[in-house]
Amino acid sequence: MKCYDCPRMCGVDRENTKGFCGEKSKIRVAKIIENFMWEEPYVSGQKGTLAIFFSGCSLRCDFCQNFEISHIGKGDEYLPTEFAELLKSFDYSKFESVDFITPTHFSSALCEALSIFKPPVPVVWNTSGYERTETLEKLSPFVDVFLFDLKFFSSELSKRLAKAGNYFSVASKAVKFAVDAKPNIIENDIMKQGVIVRHLVLPGEVKDSFKILDFLADCEKPVISLMQQFTPTGRGEKNRKLTPLEFKAVLAHAEKLGLTQGFYQTEGCADQSFIPKF
Numbered sequence: 001m002k003c004y005d006c007p008r009m010c011g012v013d014r015e016n017t018k019g020f021c022g023e024k025s026k027i028r029v030a031k032i033i034e035n036f037m038w039e040e041p042y043v044s045g046q047k048g049t050l051a052i053f054f055s056g057c058s059l060r061c062d063f064c065q066n067f068e069i070s071h072i073g074k075g076d077e078y079l080p081t082e083f084a085e086l087l088k089s090f091d092y093s094k095f096e097s098v099d100f101i102t103p104t105h106f107s108s109a110l111c112e113a114l115s116i117f118k119p120p121v122p123v124v125w126n127t128s129g130y131e132r133t134e135t136l137e138k139l140s141p142f143v144d145v146f147l148f149d150l151k152f153f154s155s156e157l158s159k160r161l162a163k164a165g166n167y168f169s170v171a172s173k174a175v176k177f178a179v180d181a182k183p184n185i186i187e188n189d190i191m192k193q194g195v196i197v198r199h200l201v202l203p204g205e206v207k208d209s210f211k212i213l214d215f216l217a218d219c220e221k222p223v224i225s226l227m228q229q230f231t232p233t234g235r236g237e238k239n240r241k242l243t244p245l246e247f248k249a250v251l252a253h254a255e256k257l258g259l260t261q262g263f264y265q266t267e268g269c270a271d272q273s274f275i276p277k278f
């Protein structure tokens with residue numbers, strides 16, 4: 001069957017061929033970390049999430065911090081039925097949620113798996129936001145929380161750093177779809193349903209961040225999470241860390257717009273995540 005899971009719309013038969021995402025049709029899991037604490041508190045809570053990192057990526061940014069997983073690809077392969085069995089094998093009393101990290105390019109297969117077994121904790125769809133609304137509609141019955149990292153506003157920037165000139169026009173529709181489909185339900189500081197929009201501020205791109213925040217302010221003010229953890233990887237054009245002044249400017253803009261429901265990373269997070277409430 002031809003693949004149109006993501007906005008790349010390759011139309012390749014993934015039984016035989018890899019698309020732009022670098023993956024064939026079987027679900028490939030690069031890594032699973034139990035009780036993972038480094039997501040937003042609404043996702044990690046006290047017990048941590050069951051983090052499932054998928055191999056490959058449909059966006060493939062130059063500066064990717066998970067290059068080995070997203071660009072090179074690795075891990076164990078599963079048919080949807082096998083992945084459902086894998087999901088069944090965990091004790092969910094130990095986790096606040098299940099965190100599917102970069103799953104977009106396995107959307108069809110994951111819909112099939114989740115229709116066999118949906119974990120009894122919130123299922124978090126943690127992606128770049130580069131998503132087709134048609135695909136999100138299919139996922140909607142099985143996903144509780146959409147956690148999107150809204151990356152770029154400028155099409156010139158997204159083309160340069162991720163070969164996706166249509167990034168913002170696509171991702172902004174995905175955010176609007178998710179906000180309509182999943183009104184926030186937060187119980188005991190855990191998001192049972194809803195939308196969190198992350199934004200990783202890029203060095204030298206503060207104005208792009210302002211425009212993303214302007215959009216979010218017009219978009220029913222979803223829960224936001226501002227990140228300053230950008231770490232140069234030695235690949236691509238971004239070869240320095242973010243300065244404290246750049247991040248402060250973005251934080252101040254968010255506050256000016258009334259975007260205060262959410263989280264931001266404190267200084268010194270370029271190597272690890274720590275995300276207190278605003």
Ligand code: SF4
Binds near residue numbers: 007
């Ligand atoms: S999921 Fe992969 S193969 Fe399918 S359209 Fe996207 S990049 Fe192409």
